Amino acid sequence: MTAPLSSSRSRAALRISARVSGELLLVLAGLAVTLWLLGRMWSVVWPLVVGLLLTTLTWPVARFLRRRGWPPALAASVVTVLFLLVAAGVVALIAVPVASQSGELSDGVVEGIQRLREWAAGPPLNIGDAQIDRAFDSAVARAQEGLGSMVGAVVTGVSTVVNGVVTAVLALFLMFFFLKDGPRFLPWLGRQLPGRLATDVPAVFARGWATLGAFVRSQAAVGLLDAVLIGLGLWILGVPLVLPLAVLTFVSAFVPIIGALFAGFVAVLIALVSNGLTDALLVLAIIVVVQQLEGNVFQPMIQSRGLGLHAAVVLLAVTLGGSLAGIVGSLLAVPVAALIAVVWNYVREQLVETADAPGSDDPGPDEPDTAAVPS
DSSP, X not given: OOOOOOHHHHHHHHHHHHHHHHHHHHHHHHHHHHHHHHHHTHHHHHHHHHXXXXXXXXXXXXXXXXXXXXXXXXXXXXXXXXXXXXXXXXXXXXXHHHHHHHHHHHHHHHHHHHHHHHHHHSTTTOOOOHHHHHHHHHHHHHHHHHHHHHHHHHHHTTTTSHHHHHHXXXXXXXXXXXXXXXGGHHHHHHHHSOTTXXXXXXXXXXXXXXXXXXXXXXXXXXXXXXXXXXXXXXHHHTOSOHHHHHHHHHHHTTSTTHHHHHHHXXXXXXXXXXXXXXXXXXXXXXXXXXXHHIIIIIHHHHOSSOOSOOHHHHHHHHHHHHXXXXXXXXXXXXXXHHHHHHHHHHHHHHHHHHHSOTTOOOOOTTSXXXXXXXX
16 A cells, blocks of 8 residues: 655645746746847847957967067057958958859759759659658758858858948957957956955856857867868869868858768768769768867867867757857857856856865854855
8 A cells, every 4th residue: 555645745845846946937037038138239249249259369369469578559459450461361362262152152052952852762762752852942942042141141241231340340349459458357347246256257257268269269270170171182082162162161160060060061062063973972081081080189189178068068059059040149059058058167166165065064153154265
């Protein structure tokens, strides 16, 4: 005979469940309000994000000059001018030729998808029903529209659009000020906050900055290596559109997992359309080898420490970011997830330090909680 349920324990379990549910709803409401505010302020938030990402790339040069005795304003000015010169050189030497071939790249992808459709309709698959046909037609339309817009946005930029010009100008000015006054920000922030916040918030910001910088610089270096190696392989095999495919490989490196799959898929389709099945398989082999080198050699050498995110978390973050904000969401998904992990790890460290530190007892009502203050 089963024992009857305890009414007191049942009520306690219901109270705990109700309290946890209420707190979770408050947290979700806070997140919804935060996302709504970010959406309303996106015209300011987006230049700030771009400026921070550019600063992570250019800060090592500015830091090198400052350590050599250069004044902060002069170091920031020189780095900003050098960045503008490099960007102008990239546009002149790479972006313009790639932009002229972006339409051909999009058409090649569409033709490759059509060939896959024809192959699937024949033996041994014999897939030819209307539903599959509609799915292929939808894939063709999305590939043509999405790839064309992505390549156009990446290569030609948004300088012809007023919002794009404003974003670029604001991002450059913010990059200059971050390079000039960035090291003074955390001490200033600490002086503005009371109590433990004066220590905790600057510490979280410092960890987040280190994580963001490591991610952006390592992904840029790894993406450049991938683009060079895969581009050389495509050039040796005589695959057309080598430069656009190399640029697409570099840009896709900033979207972990999904970006590499997308860039490789496009390269294989172009090789299939232009050179045939044999060269397409060779391109696939080159991409697999380069990706293995990236995961086992390049990434550990260039990135001293990982982001602390499991591959499944990265995949889910990229998928969620893409569904919420398209290409921009995919690009920002992993850095945002890494920053959330930084905050969570810091909070967990403080909780362990205050409550579970070995050899320490809980402070009494009249004793200061010294364990709660980080050293």
